[in-house]
Amino acid sequence: MHVFLPIILLALLSCIGNTCTNAFKIEPLPKAHVDQLTISDFKSIYLDSKPIILTGTTACPTKLDFENIHQYCRGNIPGNYVNKKSKSKRESKWAGLEEGDKRRIIDFNQWVDEMGSGKDQPEFMFDVPMAEVCPTLMSDVMIPGHFVGVFASQYKYRRGKSYNSDQLRLRGKANANTDGEMNNHNHNHKHEEIEMEIDMDMSDICTDLPFYNMYLAEESFQTDLHIDAGHSAFMASMCVGRKRWRVMTNADYAKAFSTIGTDGQLVNDTLVLGSLHSPFNTWNDNGDAEDFLLGDLNVTIYEGILEPGQLLYIPAGAPHAATTLDKSLMVASNDHSLKNLRDAVGYCDLVQDNHVACHDFRLKLESMEESLHFMDDFERIETSLPVSTGCEKTYELLGNLSQDGLLMITPENFRILIEEGPLIILKSQKNCGSCLFLLNSWHKIVQGFDPPVRFGVLHCFQGQCPFGEDELYLQVLERFGERSSPDFQFVRLRNANTLSFSDYFGFLSFDDLRVWASVHSGSSIDLDPHWWKRLLQFFHLSAAFFTTIVNTVGPMGLFFLVLTSFLVIMNVWDYFNNLLAKGVSRMKPRKSKEA
Numbered sequence: 001m002h003v004f005l006p007i008i009l010l011a012l013l014s015c016i017g018n019t020c021t022n023a024f025k026i027e028p029l030p031k032a033h034v035d036q037l038t039i040s041d042f043k044s045i046y047l048d049s050k051p052i053i054l055t056g057t058t059a060c061p062t063k064l065d066f067e068n069i070h071q072y073c074r075g076n077i078p079g080n081y082v083n084k085k086s087k088s089k090r091e092s093k094w095a096g097l098e099e100g101d102k103r104r105i106i107d108f109n110q111w112v113d114e115m116g117s118g119k120d121q122p123e124f125m126f127d128v129p130m131a132e133v134c135p136t137l138m139s140d141v142m143i144p145g146h147f148v149g150v151f152a153s154q155y156k157y158r159r160g161k162s163y164n165s166d167q168l169r170l171r172g173k174a175n176a177n178t179d180g181e182m183n184n185h186n187h188n189h190k191h192e193e194i195e196m197e198i199d200m201d202m203s204d205i206c207t208d209l210p211f212y213n214m215y216l217a218e219e220s221f222q223t224d225l226h227i228d229a230g231h232s233a234f235m236a237s238m239c240v241g242r243k244r245w246r247v248m249t250n251a252d253y254a255k256a257f258s259t260i261g262t263d264g265q266l267v268n269d270t271l272v273l274g275s276l277h278s279p280f281n282t283w284n285d286n287g288d289a290e291d292f293l294l295g296d297l298n299v300t301i302y303e304g305i306l307e308p309g310q311l312l313y314i315p316a317g318a319p320h321a322a323t324t325l326d327k328s329l330m331v332a333s334n335d336h337s338l339k340n341l342r343d344a345v346g347y348c349d350l351v352q353d354n355h356v357a358c359h360d361f362r363l364k365l366e367s368m369e370e371s372l373h374f375m376d377d378f379e380r381i382e383t384s385l386p387v388s389t390g391c392e393k394t395y396e397l398l399g400n401l402s403q404d405g406l407l408m409i410t411p412e413n414f415r416i417l418i419e420e421g422p423l424i425i426l427k428s429q430k431n432c433g434s435c436l437f438l439l440n441s442w443h444k445i446v447q448g449f450d451p452p453v454r455f456g457v458l459h460c461f462q463g464q465c466p467f468g469e470d471e472l473y474l475q476v477l478e479r480f481g482e483r484s485s486p487d488f489q490f491v492r493l494r495n496a497n498t499l500s501f502s503d504y505f506g507f508l509s510f511d512d513l514r515v516w517a518s519v520h521s522g523s524s525i526d527l528d529p530h531w532w533k534r535l536l537q538f539f540h541l542s543a544a545f546f547t548t549i550v551n552t553v554g555p556m557g558l559f560f561l562v563l564t565s566f567l568v569i570m571n572v573w574d575y576f577n578n579l580l581a582k583g584v585s586r587m588k589p590r591k592s593k594e595a
Helices: 005-016 039-046 108-113 135-140 250-255 338-350 358-370 372-377 385-389 392-400 414-419 433-446 471-480 510-521 531-587
Strands: 025-028 031-033 052-055 076-078 082-085 097-099 105-107 123-129 172-176 192-196 213-217 233-240 243-248 261-267 270-276 300-306 310-314 320-324 328-335 407-409 423-429 455-460 488-495 498-504
Touching: 076 108, 105 108, 135 385, 135 392, 233 300, 250 270, 261 338, 270 338, 338 358, 358 372, 385 392, 407 414, 407 423, 414 471, 414 488, 455 471, 471 488, 471 498
Parallel strands: 025 300, 031 052, 407 455, 423 455
Antiparallel strands: 052 310, 076 105, 082 097, 082 123, 123 213, 172 192, 213 328, 233 310, 233 328, 243 300, 243 320, 261 270, 423 488, 488 498
16 A cells, blocks of 8 residues: 555646646636737737736726715616526526526615625626616726727727617707807796707717626625627626636637537637536535536636736637625626627528527628728727727717706606606617617707606616506506607506506607607797798697597507598588589579570
């Protein structure tokens, strides 16, 4: 036995040295200062290939921390945005998470205040859109020069027309004071009228707003190895706290695919749109083999700690996981490089477009390839998210629309708000640039209305409005679920438990919206006494009457109403024709009997 002891010890040491055939190796996650890594080296060594932490740069807005978060961020979050680590070894889902109840409504700032306070296990607020919760901070997100001109979102709106072809234009007059600012006084206040012309079509607006989302985690929260959806790269910065990361390259994932992977196709030596078996033991290196222990894999795991003032890049299709070392706040985004999109479209060719995202992949690739001639226009220096994406106007609108100026409609406050009088409501969706444009237009339109027009917004993350028990609020949800945003709803209380609705559709001229708001709210507005504006008002009154009829009698009732009206008109027409014929016959001279 003593003879074999040195051999056993040598074998153990060799395994510790990561030379065992089936032992995973841990290597430091590559790290480089942003000023010392050239852009060409980043593209040749790391882009689409290996993870890296860039130091000396961050995507975090300078004002985003736990001390200032209440000042800049607010809103209600559906419960499925708060996750826990799954306790079950056999029923955990993506990243080993247990999703919360989407019917639960969470106040964002209250949840932040309660982070780390006596919960049975740590929680993770996941993928919360900054554009919805902290809209004024979006313009402060910075992008390092290494990422400028690299990702699809930076080309999408540079080709003169947007990937979403919706168009909106506003034109008209507004009241202003002598300083040229919008007048917020009533009609009795004397003011100077100036011509205000807004002429923006949707090629000037990013209708699908490029995003950065927030991730708030309590200390010791962990995710298991997982792959981000849509074959997209991941970029993250810690604003507060630290996280330890483990990352496997896509090449090693492809080697271990038969053991740990599912789905996916190999395209151009890249495993595309694959996923991992779950549960996956990522952090307990001495765990059970049934958890697909990393020790059973002949792969390299890159491990490192991401701290504030740094930015982590993880290529598309690379499995990764994180454990939270402190109470933390992180901002992150996903995006596609040109290779990512070409690989994704190659996958769609192999599966004959039998994937929900194939249509979107093809559109994005077409948009990016058509816009590559703009590549030379990019200055490869650190720049803001709005400038890098060409969406300055949209982010400017977002910054102008402080949530303090809007009625934020929730299940808790809707009944109180509607009992105070009618509301004009818009459903606001994540990344809805046209929603921002319309909201901004409404603020200009309704100023000076008498009585004031009340304007509210349903904040519906990713199109999912929070549920509630109130019968009136559920009527609003049902109404907005019938069609996509944006469209305005004029909502008034018909009786204690019933609401009436009126929609606005059509060409969104400035005067159109002003007249529509006036008709439905009962407010008075001044229009020039030109015949065409009177005609416009007549048409809108007619449209309002027509909408009311449709909402009252329904489509079939409208059909029979139109048919009945047609028959009545025909009968009236026949009646007058008969009268006219009789009158004409009486006017004819009678023939003489002698003749």
